[in-house]
Amino acid sequence: MLVELWTRDVRNLQETRIRFGNELNLIVGANGSGKTSLLEACHVLALGRSFRTHRLARVARSGFGAFSVAGELWDSIHGRSWAGVEWKGQRRSRLNGQWLEGHWEIARRMPLLSVHAGSFELLAGAPEERRRLLDWGSFYLHADFVQQWMTWRRAHEQRNAALRQQDTRTAARFEAIAADAGTRLTEMRAAVVAQLRHHLADAASCGLRQGLAGAIELTFRQGWPENETLSDAYARSRSSDLERGFGQSGPQKADLEIRVGGRLIREASRGEQKRVLNVLVIAQGLLLVGIGPGGAAPLLLLDDAVAEMDEAGLGGLMDAIAVLQWQCLATTVDLKWALRTASRYRGAEMFHVKQGTLLRSHVPGD
Structure with a gap:
């Protein structure tokens, strides 16, 4: 599970430090606001690569030659762990303060699944x-x-x-x-x-x-x-x-x-x-x-969750995630859908992204 995420110089995101909920996390914002970049940062942290590009250099903010992503992880075997990825001409991965030769150990502690346009x-x-x-x-x-x-x-x-x-x-x-x-x-x-x-x-x-x-x-x-x-x-x-x-x-x-x-x-x-x-x-x-x-249950990333899905299909997916109690980060431009969904599932968290800044939002019914 991803407890907390830190990013620096990742695309158009402002320097970010955010704690996520244990289950459904809804991330709302206009196109180009930084929603997908946030999921991309999670993907880089978990797997050491991006789902948007084969070149990690492109993950860095325009005009910058480096970026970093870090997070606090938790799983039932290891308890708390601290993982990080830095890129400055080459990727370096770190776990609990120790530099790693590859990225395998972080991937084992942070199993991740994603659905996005490239899927x-x-x-x-x-x-x-x-x-x-x-x-x-x-x-x-x-x-x-x-x-x-x-x-x-x-x-x-x-x-x-x-x-x-x-x-x-x-x-x-x-x-x-x-x-x-x-x-x-x-x-x-x-x-x-x-x-x-x-x-x-x-x-x-x-x-x-x-x-x-x-x-x-x-x-x-x-x-x-x-x-x-x-x-x-x-x-x-x-x-x-x-x-x-x-x-x-x-x-x-x-x-x-x-x-x-x-x-x-x-x-x-x-x-x-x-x-x-x-x-x-x-x-x-x-x-x-x-x-x-x-x-271990995976972290599930859903980019533009409502795209090319009818209400019944999307509702079925959200119900399945809720029943399984998996941690999920789902982005959308549809504020009304996000509000309905957040009020439907107990424990859901909601965030807004605007011009690269991520802020926690009030969930209806809390």
């Missing part, structure tokens, strides 16, 4: 987006995911380099390493898909089924023929790989096929896609909570 790429974009979903789940489900992913990635890149140089002996050496780690990585991804299938029914039943043309179906494509081992796939395609200078089989080719009512999700309407996104994000959260003693 539609998960459904209709390149396979890379869906592999990111599978690896997100693998990271939380399997303690050795990072080690296996890095081992496979290094071996895969070394094999490709050897293929480009027509060095078959070196390619074969890294092929064996890539096959072992890649097989384990694929087993982890398959386990995530199985868990998501298990939780989809529960997620859809949380008031989110209305408006869907049928059941959501997930099919995992591992990146090589199902009747082959990865070692066999490497051996079969070796000559062709040498000609092209890169491997054509393996985890880098994996994909997740998503259908609703038997149709590919990219053929569905935008409104139906938004509903599927909402069901998927609830299923992901249920996966996190169901891990066991180390499982």
Whole structure:
């Protein structure tokens, strides 16, 4: 849970220090006021990257060469933690005063899910987006995911380099390493898909089924023929790989096929896609909570919550979040909707953003 957030020189936000509520936090403001920048700061703190840009330099205020985000976290395993991210030409992450080599430990303590304009790429974009979903789940489900992913990635890149140089002996050496780690990585991804299938029914039943043309179906494509081992796939395609200078089989080719009512999700309407996104994000959260003693409820970010959603669909999503008692930061330009929603859910907090300044607002009925 994100207890408190500090930001400095993040886009158009004024220097911010704000404490959030444990459950629903509604953030209201005009377009361009800084609402999405606030969610972006939370995303950078949790995952070490932005959902709006691949270049962290663009997160800094215009004309500034640096920014920082920090927060007080709480979870049932570690209690209170203090995390921070600084960028000045490169990213540096800190946890409880100690600089980290990567960002993995903060991500474990601050599991985060988000729905924003770019989330539609998960459904209709390149396979890379869906592999990111599978690896997100693998990271939380399997303690050795990072080690296996890095081992496979290094071996895969070394094999490709050897293929480009027509060095078959070196390619074969890294092929064996890539096959072992890649097989384990694929087993982890398959386990995530199985868990998501298990939780989809529960997620859809949380008031989110209305408006869907049928059941959501997930099919995992591992990146090589199902009747082959990865070692066999490497051996079969070796000559062709040498000609092209890169491997054509393996985890880098994996994909997740998503259908609703038997149709590919990219053929569905935008409104139906938004509903599927909402069901998927609830299923992901249920996966996190169901891990066991180390499982933790996610922080859920909803950017422009009312966009492309009818009243029933949006109400179902808010009801599900309230029942599950997850912490949620939801932005909107619709003050009337925010007031109705804040008065409906006990414990809801409300904030206004104006010209980059975030202020707590009165909740009707308090």
